[in-house]
Amino acid sequence: EVQLLESGGGLVQPGGSLRLSCAASGFTFRISAMYWVRQAPGKGLEWVSGIGGSNGDTYYADSVKGRLTTSRDNSKNTLYLQMNSLRDEDTAVYYCATRSTVGITKAFDIWGQGTMVTVSS
């Protein structure tokens, strides 16, 4: 079964740091592009970041560029999101996502259950 499991969320003060993890199973992680999408309480979805499978190139939303860093450890089948200089507006549920079905392009067919990040003093 294809599965994504996020962890690492919690309460952090403004200006603080947090690292999220996303453990993947059931598909060939090392060749799969991976993504982070977030959803602030009561708000819509926001694409945050992506990382290539084979080349490891990273991409970010303008709202997080320079503060959030996506990386991956293919030996552990795990995706990471290092979050620095956190702001109140970073408060959200963070989902990791990917596409595991051959033939589906530029869309996200597998999602984790999400992990909540709360930035507050």
Added chain:
Amino acid sequence: QSALTQPASVSGSPGQSITISCTGTSSDIGGYNYVSWYQQHPGKAPKLMIYEVNNRPSGVSNRFSGSKSGNTASLTISGLQAEDEADYYCNSYTSNSTPYVFGTGTKVTVL
């Protein structure tokens, strides 16, 4: 990169058809056939319903269909059922520095 524009809410009676619009620009919807749609029930992760404008993943009901004209994409739900009550989001690949953008979201209510 601004979010794609969707109506805040759409409603319909069981059995009816409804259509949700998603308006972007020539840099996103108008420039690529990479529009996808997601269904999200409260407290749950999003679920892919449509990809590449009008393709359904395996297991998604054929009551869901997608289309695109110019800078606007649409999701149509036919034979509306109670279980279709949820939030729906469009997404498009873009030529901007942020490669993907979601829509503002539409709450579908089954009357």
